[in-house]
Amino acid sequence: MKRTNLVLIGMPGSGKSTVGVVLAKRLSLGFVDTDLVIQAREGRPLQATVDALGYEALRDIEEQTLLELAVERHVIATGGSVIYSEPGMSRLAAHGVVVHLDVPLDELVRRVGDFSLRGIAMRPDQSFANLFAERRPLYAQHAQHTIDCQGLDLEQVCQQIIAVVDR
Ligand SMILES: Nc1ncnc2c1ncn2[C@@H]1O[C@H](COP(=O)(O)OP(=O)(O)O)[C@@H](O)[C@H]1O
Ligand SMILES: O=C(O)C1=C[C@@H](OP(=O)(O)O)[C@@H](O)[C@H](O)C1
Ligand SMILES: [Mg+2]
Structure with a gap:
């Protein structure tokens, strides 16, 4: 892996934060969650920032955070909205392999529960299903590898990621 970071992208609830930390342990890499x-x-x-400043402001703060992030040999768990920042994604891709965790909508809904409390950077009039349809092609477009996570447990997702980035 020449580009030394491993960058996880995907919908809220796709497992970026949960899988990311396990993956970092497995691969002896550092770990950073851009949401934190x-x-x-x-x-x-994050929800308090959205409530106070609006979702677009959160996207701007996220972009700034991505542009200032300077890590090597890290797993980077991103927030679900990173794919709206072209400069942010370019920077992540320049220094890392970008992997999309592709989880079906019904499983995301099951995992996320009440998404209105999760600080998701989405238009107030938009449904979660609509957001999924809008973003899924963007994740696929920005990722070097897409992992079909349907039916996989945490361990199996990690194994699949390790298999594709080792190639
Ligand atoms: N196979 C799986 N892979 C990853 N997470 C899973 C899986 N099955 C259930 N989960 C749960 O789904 C949630 C994923 O949330 P999280 O890691 O915060 O996602 P994200 O950071 O992408 O929003 C966690 O509560 C995790 O325990
Ligand atoms: O998808 C989104 O719009 C967001 C998802 C959150 O992260 P997770 O994807 O880790 O839930 C967080 O970055 C932010 O509140 C915006
Ligand atoms: Mg997360």
Whole structure:
């Protein structure tokens, strides 16, 4: 793996944060979750930033965070909205292999539950299903590898990622 980071992208609930930390342990890489960087920077939960400043402001803060992120040999768990930032995605791709965790809509709904509390950077009038349809092609377009996570447990998702990035 020449580009030394391993970048996970995908919908909220696809497992970027959960899989990311296990993967980092398995591969002896560092781990950073850009959502946690943003929360620490803002000094409040993501949902509070969306409530106070709006979802577009969260996307701007996310872009800034991606542009300032300087890590090597890390698994990077991103927030689901990163694919709206072309400069952010370019920077991530320049220094890492980008992997899309593709999880079916019904499984995401089951995992996320009440998505209105999760700080998702989406238009207030938009449904989760509509957001899924809008974003899925964008994740696929920005990823070097897409993992079909349907029916896979955490361990199996990690194994599949390791198999594709080892190639
Ligand atoms: N096979 C699986 N892979 C990853 N996460 C899973 C899986 N099955 C259930 N989950 C659960 O789904 C949720 C994924 O959430 P999270 O890792 O925060 O996703 P993201 O960071 O992509 O929003 C966690 O609660 C995790 O325990
Ligand atoms: O998809 C989104 O719009 C977002 C998902 C969140 O991260 P997760 O994908 O880790 O849930 C977080 O980055 C932010 O609140 C926006
Ligand atoms: Mg996450």
